[in-house]
Amino acid sequence: MRSGGLNFDFVSSSTLDSSENVYVTGFTRSTDFPTTSGAYDISFDGHDVFISKLDSGLKSLLASTSLGGSSTDGGNSLSLDTSGNVYVLGSTWSANFPVTNGAYDTSYNGRYDVFVSKLDGNLSANDECIAESITAAPKKLTIRKTWNDKITITVTGAENCPVEGVTVTATINGNGKRLIAVSPSSQETDANGQAVFSITAKDRKGTAVIKFKVNGLNKVVTVQVKVR
Numbered sequence: 001m002r003s004g005g006l007n008f009d010f011v012s013s014s015t016l017d018s019s020e021n022v023y024v025t026g027f028t029r030s031t032d033f034p035t036t037s038g039a040y041d042i043s044f045d046g047h048d049v050f051i052s053k054l055d056s057g058l059k060s061l062l063a064s065t066s067l068g069g070s071s072t073d074g075g076n077s078l079s080l081d082t083s084g085n086v087y088v089l090g091s092t093w094s095a096n097f098p099v100t101n102g103a104y105d106t107s108y109n110g111r112y113d114v115f116v117s118k119l120d121g122n123l124s125a126n127d128e129c130i131a132e133s134i135t136a137a138p139k140k141l142t143i144r145k146t147w148n149d150k151i152t153i154t155v156t157g158a159e160n161c162p163v164e165g166v167t168v169t170a171t172i173n174g175n176g177k178r179l180i181a182v183s184p185s186s187q188e189t190d191a192n193g194q195a196v197f198s199i200t201a202k203d204r205k206g207t208a209v210i211k212f213k214v215n216g217l218n219k220v221v222t223v224q225v226k227v228r
Contacts, residue, residue: 009033009050013077017084017121020056025049025075025088028066039065039123041098049075049090051123063123069094073115084121091115102160129161129193131217134168141199142226148200151223153212155193162193167215170197176208179227201227 011026028050035042045068052064067073067088075090092115095108133156143149155163169186183198199210208225 010074012075015078015080016056017080021062022054022056022058023051023078023080023086024054025051025078025090027074027090033064033066034061035064035066036061036123039063040119041066041068045070045094047072047074049073049088051075051078051086051088051119053121053123065119065123067098067117067119068092069096069098071095073097080121086119086121086123088117088119089114100161102156102162129157129163131155131163131166131214132157134212134214134217134219134221136212136221136223138223139221140224140226142228143199143201145201145203145205145227148198151197151199151210151212153189153195153197153221155189155195155214155217162189162191164189164191164193166217168195169213169215171211171213173209173211175206176210176225178202179204179206179208180210180225182210199225201225 009028009030011024014022014024016022027047029047031044033050044066048066048068050066053062055062071094073092073094075088078086078088080086091112093112097115099106135154137152141149153168155166157163166189167186170182172182179202181200187195189195205227210223211220213220
């Protein structure tokens with residue numbers, strides 16, 4: 001079979017899963033390179049990595065996605081783990097190449113950077129990251145009377161994947177309400193799994209404790225706030 005678009009397409013690596021479905025990667029310059037509904041990225045940004053999955057008879061395109069930023073990107077090799085997740089290795093010239101929170105290096109260092117990306121076996125855009133952990137930075141905060149500062153709450157799942165769209169609620173201990181105010185009292189995490197709360201000190205000295213909880217997660221993180 002043939003697959004591709006109207007411009008230049010190049011395959012650099014292929015592998016099989018346990019059902020003998022075929023995964024291929026490379027790069028494409030075709031704006032019409034075939035992608036599938038629900039794939040991680042169906043847009044074309046100029047010179048993209050592609051990852052495609054076909055059945056063992058090469059009769060059906062089961063899944064196909066683009067991957068990359070606004071400059072030149074290419075996939076060089078791929079492999080699968082025992083759970084069917086797909087790992088793609090390549091190079092990127094894109095400062096906005098997609099990276100994930102908590103990865104080894106999320107910065108762009110100029111010219112061609114190496115990238116290693118992990119996708120599920122269906123090359124899906126579905127976010128299956130389930131909240132498992134909640135952390136706060138800083139864990140202890142000291143502010144002057146009438147001043148304010150911020151606390152960042154981060155919610156992560158397996159392998160530190162960021163959990164987006166869950167509600168984090170802040171509760172001040174009883175005596176602490178006379179010392180500080182928190183705004184907002186609750187909010188949803190962003191794409192990085194983070195929610196930022198503003199802490200304002202009132203006109204008193206003392207120590208307050210704030211508890212942060214995620215709806216549906218039986219874990220709480222506490223932050224001690226000292227007003228001086």
